[in-house]
Amino acid sequence: MSELSSSNSSDGSESQSINDYDDSVEIKSYATSFDLLTSESRPDLRNTKYKSSTDHLNCPICQQPFMEPLTTICGHTFCKECIYECLKMAKSNQQSSGSDSLSGYCPLDRTPIDSANINDLFPTPLLISNLIDDLKVYCLNHERGCEWDGSRWELERHVLIDCGFTGVKCGGVRYENKNAVCQLLIERRFADENHGCSHQVFQCNFCNQELTKMTESDHLENECLFNYQTCELCSNDMIPLKNLSKHQENCSKIGMVKCPAHEIGCKWVGSNETSLEIHQQGNNCQLSHFLPYYHKINDKVDSLTEENRFLQKQINKILDSIVQGKITNLGYNESIEEINKFKTIEDQDKLLYLNFEIDRLKFEFNEKIMPFINKHTMNEQETVINNLTHDNFMMKEDLNLQRVLINSLRKQLQFLLFSRNSARTGAFGTGGMVGSMGAAPNVLLMDDVANELLEASSRSSSEERLNLKL
Amino acid sequence: MAGGRHPFYKRLLKEYKSLSTNSLSGITMVKNDENLTEFIFRIEVTNHTLYKKEDLFHLSIIITSEYPVDSPRVQFVIFDEIVIDDDDKDSKGSENKDTVVVPNGVPKIPIHPHVYSNGHICLNLLGEDWTPACSIESVLLSIQSMLNTNDKNERPPDDAAYVKRAPLNPKSTTFIYHDDTV
Numbered sequence A: 001m002s003e004l005s006s007s008n009s010s011d012g013s014e015s016q017s018i019n020d021y022d023d024s025v026e027i028k029s030y031a032t033s034f035d036l037l038t039s040e041s042r043p044d045l046r047n048t049k050y051k052s053s054t055d056h057l058n059c060p061i062c063q064q065p066f067m068e069p070l071t072t073i074c075g076h077t078f079c080k081e082c083i084y085e086c087l088k089m090a091k092s093n094q095q096s097s098g099s100d101s102l103s104g105y106c107p108l109d110r111t112p113i114d115s116a117n118i119n120d121l122f123p124t125p126l127l128i129s130n131l132i133d134d135l136k137v138y139c140l141n142h143e144r145g146c147e148w149d150g151s152r153w154e155l156e157r158h159v160l161i162d163c164g165f166t167g168v169k170c171g172g173v174r175y176e177n178k179n180a181v182c183q184l185l186i187e188r189r190f191a192d193e194n195h196g197c198s199h200q201v202f203q204c205n206f207c208n209q210e211l212t213k214m215t216e217s218d219h220l221e222n223e224c225l226f227n228y229q230t231c232e233l234c235s236n237d238m239i240p241l242k243n244l245s246k247h248q249e250n251c252s253k254i255g256m257v258k259c260p261a262h263e264i265g266c267k268w269v270g271s272n273e274t275s276l277e278i279h280q281q282g283n284n285c286q287l288s289h290f291l292p293y294y295h296k297i298n299d300k301v302d303s304l305t306e307e308n309r310f311l312q313k314q315i316n317k318i319l320d321s322i323v324q325g326k327i328t329n330l331g332y333n334e335s336i337e338e339i340n341k342f343k344t345i346e347d348q349d350k351l352l353y354l355n356f357e358i359d360r361l362k363f364e365f366n367e368k369i370m371p372f373i374n375k376h377t378m379n380e381q382e383t384v385i386n387n388l389t390h391d392n393f394m395m396k397e398d399l400n401l402q403r404v405l406i407n408s409l410r411k412q413l414q415f416l417l418f419s420r421n422s423a424r425t426g427a428f429g430t431g432g433m434v435g436s437m438g439a440a441p442n443v444l445l446m447d448d449v450a451n452e453l454l455e456a457s458s459r460s461s462s463e464e465r466l467n468l469k470l
Numbered sequence B: 001m002a003g004g005r006h007p008f009y010k011r012l013l014k015e016y017k018s019l020s021t022n023s024l025s026g027i028t029m030v031k032n033d034e035n036l037t038e039f040i041f042r043i044e045v046t047n048h049t050l051y052k053k054e055d056l057f058h059l060s061i062i063i064t065s066e067y068p069v070d071s072p073r074v075q076f077v078i079f080d081e082i083v084i085d086d087d088d089k090d091s092k093g094s095e096n097k098d099t100v101v102v103p104n105g106v107p108k109i110p111i112h113p114h115v116y117s118n119g120h121i122c123l124n125l126l127g128e129d130w131t132p133a134c135s136i137e138s139v140l141l142s143i144q145s146m147l148n149t150n151d152k153n154e155r156p157p158d159d160a161a162y163v164k165r166a167p168l169n170p171k172s173t174t175f176i177y178h179d180d181t182v
Helices: A002-007 A080-094 A126-133 A152-162 A213-222 A241-254 A273-280 A286-323 A336-340 A345-377 A380-425 A440-460 A462-468 B009-019 B136-148 B159-165
Strands: A069-072 A077-079 A103-105 A112-114 A121-123 A136-138 A149-151 A167-169 A185-187 B027-032 B038-043 B055-062 B073-077 B106-108
Touching: A069 A080, A069 A126, A077 A080, A080 A103, A126 A152, A136 A152, A149 A152, A152 A286, A213 A241, A286 A345, B009 B136, B027 B136, B038 B136, B055 B136
Parallel strands: B055 B106
Antiparallel strands: A069 A077, A069 A121, A103 A112, A136 A149, A167 A185, B027 B038, B038 B055, B055 B073
16 A cells, blocks of 8 residues: 555545645744735735835835825825824824814924815825835745745735735645635645645655645755656766755766757767867757757747736736726726726736727728728729719809809890880880799790890890990 | 834834944944844933043833834933843943943933933923934934033932832823923
8 A cells, every 4th residue: 555655646545644634834924924814915015125225215204115105285205104193193192182183293394284184185296106116126925935026016916916925725625524624824836726735745756755735845855865867967867856966066077068059958968178069060969050049039038028027017007007097998998897897817908908909900901901902993094084074063063153144144134125125115025024034945935035135136236235245 | 012023113123223333423322122122322421521431321212112103212221231141242241243342430320400310301302292203313312412411410300209209111201391491
């Protein structure tokens, strides 16, 4: 039984170790480290360690960079908590039974401050808050080993959600009591996704040592004498990991040389410089020709991931600001509530990304593709035809206009001639002459009449014709 | 405060770092505890007719849990510097790494119209007029200057009566600050 269990430790043997839990492994707690005890607990950012010194950005009361700064009428800035504590203390010292609002004196120059009066105590300009939130800090759990660093505004999210060294409840189910859930604190990196209890004891893969998840890595790296690694230089494969680095030091002292392309996989090992040169000459080592390009690509990828990480953080920051109502809806069609509907950050990111892509594509389409399409389908004949129709239309309008003018002139002419003729001859046959004008058949009738009149008048006087300018 | 740190530990750390350089003339840190909440300083007044070189004045400053919103507990004490502590390097009893010469003299409570014979100090900065902008350094400098500008070799008028009834903690006493001349 025990031989079987030693070779396949993750299952645990049926008989004993499945029920053994080592509760003695305790999480190391430091003054600054953070444990997620309930879903509501928030890290205390007062204890953060700043990367560089922060002289003018320190609150005079707590001597740390401002947290939610408020400025007084006399021009001094304090953390919100600090100035409220100060006013509370002043109030209790005076034991005045006054109003609910805290009032007191500015700690630096004793100007009277009434916290209810927005002129006395108001929020510091966002510029200052943003400058301070950008200060570089170390993770709260850095004493436990977390090597993260970043801006102060990123810290809370990192510690709450990302940091692998935050203390969380193990939450694992123990088989001895099916309903019991392990409540001990462990670092988040040890938590099991399958909800198994991380305090479960299992045996090391190589030796008989009893381990838990927490002690496993330490054991394998520093204690276990049986996890054999192979030295690349001398092909000795009986070296425990513990001794490997020393052994490799010794090996290289003896003079084992690796090909510089060993990081992409060239396994060549030689014993002196000359053999290395021979190896690299000609076409012996193809990988070393590739090496510079590999480095270039690597660097590019690194800088891209860096950029990507930074942009991701910026987006998170903007999203947080939106949720807090600091920025309005960025111009997207969905309302703010819609955007926040997606529970996970990945969905929000996808949505925004898709929206942005749509806008960008629309824009590109309009700018670049449409003129291109239009240019292709339009050819010369069509343009000529278009121009002609255009001109035709213009001319028709002109014609209409002229027609109207002519009609009105005719009216005038007839009126004049009629009055002249009636004065001369006394009567005239067609009574309907001064009837309706403008309709086409009437115009024809009038034309005939007008011609007669014209001839009549031309017989009489050519001067009049000239006057009429017909 | 057993076990936990002072909520404003970072500020105390900053103040301690700056004070332990002993950059103030005439003021030397003589003792401090691990939590950085209890200190003893030796105050020297130079070239003063009333306060001679043989008189050693020691000021005890105890940081309360409300610091810096509330003032620390400050009083003169009789302190014998030549005491062998656990982490002493030399037998002279100096706590500082750089050699501070312990002067020979008699530890005393200074005679001053605002200093009672039990070591309690009547100073507005320690009571009513304390603000969080004040620090341990400002307290030390104020007291040193208070001694320096004094020329009356007398105790407060109600010294005897006060000492009889006084509580151990000077913060429990409500002083009435009336004298601006000293």
